[in-house]
Amino acid sequence: MGRPSGFLEIERRDRPYEKPEIRGRTWTEFVKPLPDAENRRQAARCMDCGIPFCHEGCPVNNLIPDWNNLVYRDQWRAALTTLHSTNNFPEFTGRICPAPCEAACTLNIDDDPVTIKTIECAIVDRGWQEGWIEPAIPPRRTGKRVGVVGSGPAGLACAQQLARAGHSVIVFEKADRLGGLLRYGIPDFKMEKQLIDRRVGQMEAEGVIFRTEVEIGVDLPIASLLDEFDAIAMTGGAEQPRDLELPGRELDGIHFAMDFLPQQNRRNAGDKEERAAPLGTITAKGKHVVVIGGGDTGSDCIGTSVRQGALSITQLEILPKPPERENKGLTWPDWPLRLRTSSSQEEGCERDWAVLTTRAIGEAGCISELECVRVDWLRSPDGRFVMREIPDSNFTLKADLVLLAMGFLGPRSSGMVEQSGVDLDLRGNIRASTIDYRTSVRKLFAAGDMRRGQSLVVWAIREGRQCARAIDEFLLGASLLPR
Numbered sequence: 001m002g003r004p005s006g007f008l009e010i011e012r013r014d015r016p017y018e019k020p021e022i023r024g025r026t027w028t029e030f031v032k033p034l035p036d037a038e039n040r041r042q043a044a045r046c047m048d049c050g051i052p053f054c055h056e057g058c059p060v061n062n063l064i065p066d067w068n069n070l071v072y073r074d075q076w077r078a079a080l081t082t083l084h085s086t087n088n089f090p091e092f093t094g095r096i097c098p099a100p101c102e103a104a105c106t107l108n109i110d111d112d113p114v115t116i117k118t119i120e121c122a123i124v125d126r127g128w129q130e131g132w133i134e135p136a137i138p139p140r141r142t143g144k145r146v147g148v149v150g151s152g153p154a155g156l157a158c159a160q161q162l163a164r165a166g167h168s169v170i171v172f173e174k175a176d177r178l179g180g181l182l183r184y185g186i187p188d189f190k191m192e193k194q195l196i197d198r199r200v201g202q203m204e205a206e207g208v209i210f211r212t213e214v215e216i217g218v219d220l221p222i223a224s225l226l227d228e229f230d231a232i233a234m235t236g237g238a239e240q241p242r243d244l245e246l247p248g249r250e251l252d253g254i255h256f257a258m259d260f261l262p263q264q265n266r267r268n269a270g271d272k273e274e275r276a277a278p279l280g281t282i283t284a285k286g287k288h289v290v291v292i293g294g295g296d297t298g299s300d301c302i303g304t305s306v307r308q309g310a311l312s313i314t315q316l317e318i319l320p321k322p323p324e325r326e327n328k329g330l331t332w333p334d335w336p337l338r339l340r341t342s343s344s345q346e347e348g349c350e351r352d353w354a355v356l357t358t359r360a361i362g363e364a365g366c367i368s369e370l371e372c373v374r375v376d377w378l379r380s381p382d383g384r385f386v387m388r389e390i391p392d393s394n395f396t397l398k399a400d401l402v403l404l405a406m407g408f409l410g411p412r413s414s415g416m417v418e419q420s421g422v423d424l425d426l427r428g429n430i431r432a433s434t435i436d437y438r439t440s441v442r443k444l445f446a447a448g449d450m451r452r453g454q455s456l457v458v459w460a461i462r463e464g465r466q467c468a469r470a471i472d473e474f475l476l477g478a479s480l481l482p483r
Helices: 036-043 053-057 064-072 076-084 090-096 100-104 106-110 116-130 153-164 194-205 222-228 257-268 296-308 416-420 457-476
Strands: 145-149 168-173 209-212 231-234 254-256 288-292 312-317 350-353 355-363 366-379 385-389 395-398 401-404 408-410 444-446
Touching (some): 036 064, 036 116, 064 076, 090 116, 090 457, 100 106, 100 116, 145 222, 153 168, 153 457, 231 416, 231 457, 257 296, 288 296, 296 312, 296 401
Parallel strands (some): 288 312
Antiparallel strands (some): 366 385
8 A cells, every 4th residue: 555644635636627618619538637646646545445345336346456556656557457457448437437436435435535537547548658558469379269249348348358368259240330339329529439449459459350330130140150150249239229108209300319329420430421320310400409318328418419509408307306415324335326417417408307208299290399297206005116297297398309318128139139049038138147148049148238238338348358258168168367
C-alpha cells in the first residue's frame, strides 16, 4: 500500500467534461483526461482495504488496489499488465462502464469513492501511447477451429482469449463493421470508433479472422458451422427491443432507439445517407422529441438528438423518481438505486417520472402528440409492486419524434437461434450455465447478452473470457486461460 493516509489528505477529483454548449455541437469525445501526476494522486486515495469490495463490484474482478498502488508508484507499465490480466478492453470500460466498482468502494460510504474508472482509462490510454500494447501471439497452435458469432464485447473477448490459447478463430458479424453495439449502439461522443479498430488490428495480428456481412442463420446455416468448426460461441447479443403497444403505434415518427442511433454512427463513419439510412432517414432536427425509457439507451438518444438540433427533448420513465441519495446501510456495497444525471441529460432535456404513455395522436399519418397519465406504484398483499393510474392526471406532450428506449427482451429467435435448436430459458435467452457455458447442443456455447439478457459491456467481457476458457477445456481437456 503506497499511502495509507491518502484518502484523508487528498480530495476526489474526476475527469472534467467540456461545457454542454460546446460538446453539444460535436460528435467527438468530450471527457478531458487528468494529467498523470493527478492520476497518481487519485490512486494514492485507494485504501487497499482488508476486504476490497471493489473486486466484487467489478464484473471482471479487476485487481483495482494493485494497479492503483502501481500507478501511485509511477509503475505504469506494470499497472497495464495487471489491468490486462482481467480485462481485454479497458479502454472500452474506462469510457462507458457505469463503474459498479466505485459504488462498491469503501470510500463510497460517504459518497467519495476512488476514481477507479478514470485511472483505469488513463492506464490503458498511456499503454497505447507508449507502444506497450502489442499482439500476444501464441507460441504454438492447437489445430482446433472455433467460430464466434457476433463481434460485440463478448465475442471479441472470447475470440481474443481463444486465439491466445493457440486456436484458429473466425468471427462472424452480420453488420458491415465490427463491434456490435459498441459500433452502432454507443454514440461516438461517448466512445470513438477508432478504439475498436485498434483492438481489431491487434487481434488480427494474433491470428483472429473476421468476416463481416455474414449473418449466421440467413447467409450461412448454423449446420455448416457445426460441420466446419470444433466449437462455436454464440455471442450475438440481445437485439429484440421491447415494444410499446398503444393506439396509434403505427404512426410514422415512432421508432426504436436502435433504428435511430446507428444511422448517426454511420454518418459519422463517412457513409452516405442512402447507406446510413437505407429504410429512410430518422432525425431529431427541428423536432419535438420524446424519449420513452430512462436508461443508458434513452440517454444516448438524448445526446444524439441534442447534436442533431432538436427543438425540445422530453424523457419519460414509467418508474418513480429515485431518491437523491441511497440508504448506504441497506445497499452498500451493492449497486444502489438513486437519482443519476447523465452527461446527455445535462445537455438539455425535461425528465418526468411515473408516467405511462396511453395513446399516440397523429395528423396525416404522422405522430404529433402523446397522451400520457401519471401512475402510482403500490405494494400488493403478496409483496409485489403494482402500477395504478392516478385519476384525472392525463396530459399530452407535443411529439414529432418518439424514440422507444425501453430495453431489450433477449436475442432474436429467428435465424441462428431457431436453426440451432438450443434450449431457451423462461426469458427467451439461450440456456447455458456460467460454469461451462454449454448449450443443449454439443459444440455450441453461449455468452454475453445472448445468454444472460440485456446487460453491461463489462459483463459481456467477463462472459466472453469465461466462455473462452470453457471452450478451451472442452477442446483440450484442460485450460491455462484465466476464468
